[in-house]
Amino acid sequence: MLEFVFPWLFLLLPLPLLLRFLPEYLQQNQMVKVPFFNKLIEISGDKAKLGAKTQQPSRLQKSVLIISWLLFVLAAAKPQWLQDPIVQTKSARDLMVAVDASGSMATTDFKVASDNTVDRLTMVKSVLKSLAMERKNDRLGLIVFGSAAYLQMPFSEDHATWLTLLNETEIAMAGQSTVIGDAIGIAIKHFEESETKNRVLILLTDGNDAGSKVPPIDAAKIAASYGVKIYTIALGDPATIGERKLDSKTLKRIAELTGGNFYHAMDTSQLSQAYLNIAQLEPQTYDSISFRPKQSMHHIPLITLVIMNLCMVVYIRSRIKVKVPYDQ
Template sequence: MIEFAHPEFLILLPLPLLIIWLAPAYKERKPSVKVPYFARLVDVTGEKPESGAVLLSRNNIQRFFIALAWLCLVTAMTKPEKIGPAIEQQKSARDLMVAVDLSGSMSVEDFTLENNKTVDRLSAVKQVLATFAQHREHDRLGLILFGDAPYLQAPFTADITTWLTLLNESEIGMAGQSTAFGDAIGLAISVFESSETKNRVLIALTDGNDTGSKVPPIEAAKVAARYDIKIYTIAIGDPTAVGEEKVDLDVLQQMSDITGGKSFQALNREELQQVYQEINIMEPQLFDSLSFRPRTSIHHYPIILFASIYLISLSLVSLRFYIKRKRLKTLKSANEVN
């Protein structure tokens, strides 16, 4: 199918007819020969004397080529486009931010992998998050790392491979030893502000209580609720710990309740994996299906046709004059022989 990007230029098609109708005929002065028997010549030929000008005329072939050339130029100006078959694309309908605690307590080795190898909390989180991320191919994932302060490690992206690479590059203590949990929520809110997706989810994972945020976690959760951000909090590690390493489960529960999310507690790798499976069930993947038809401009084809017509016409005119000169030369040679 072909469509015109600028069909308004089609109004120019009758312009040559309008010019022929309104504009006077072109007259060109030519030299003439005076003869004493001009009046007798007029009587013989029956022609009526007029002013010294000749009206040039064109044959039908010339008229056809001129009309076709004008049609090509106007068609090129309308910019014809070839419309291809419909193509469907799937676009993410959810932005999902993951906030990971990198405080010193994440180095405690109290998680066991499938091969019974004991690893620190961050290593277990990385492994489980890798499985979780690979099942979210229709969501845009972001990553915030926090300790003394929060840092945006990865903005929202649909490139899961790059997101996992940035997660694996994170190390315990690289953001400091404390837990600025409330500030991490605040940073997530500011990132979500630039997001066009209305379905917004934050998964916040920590193994300690807030120790120095400028904004308390509860207040940050209230602001998140106003921005329609749903928070899922995950507490990991030993619940009997004391001091900064003790997780404030009540605060995490309140944050989830305020935003319409849910609070979880994971004491080992199996429970952590189960948490992400539950989140997958509660927050199934969303995507928008977009359909479009590719457009390819073909305005150059009328221009090529116009150029071809011009070259062919020029060649035919040159050939015509060449044959005419050759005939005259032949006749002249025959007359000289006679």
């Protein structure tokens, strides 16, 4: 499909015709008529010669001029060809994952094949890898928290880099204790910059909050006001005591305030099931973006104009016969 960026320029097409009727164009210079011109020539003993004559353009030249003007206006109107529509789909959800990397995540109480056990962080990495592979169209972000919370990766569709940063996460790299409220706060900050309305935070921890600048419940209320849904996953034995005690009550309250769910995973199967439930509750959503590529065609009439006029110049030069008077 052909369209023009400046179609109003076609109003200039009759401009040369209008210029022809301007007063300056109609003005003619009067010549002096001498009735006895021939007698004067005879007296002078000279011979009469033909006067200067203005050569009028041929029909071919006039046609070339008209076509040149048409091509010039056509190029100025900037024609462009609209190609077939291209529809792209992208995820309509931003998914942030906050992983507890405190010292307690070194506890080896998750069973894998052959009754072997691995530490909690290793198991979390394994399950999150499956999550990233299944949600190829979601924009993923990663937060690691311990004594402080850090953004490892902002929202991105680059899942390979996301997995690399997740695999590089080490136990106690962010400190020994747990700041759940601060992790939620960092997530809120980056959700503020998100354009999508489908905002999900998955928070995994095996402890209780230890001195966050913003209490977890207050952070959850703020998250709810920004439309962030938080799914909390508690890891490990709830009977643990001391600083490593699992605060299931707070995690449940966080999920309730934001419209998410709370899950408790004491082994590998329960952790995998928690992610399956989240996947069912938060199916992948898509936004369709349709656009039509445009290819500018203005160079075609310009090239045609130049070639046509060059050919006309060559043709005229080949037809001109120059007569040079020679006096003996």
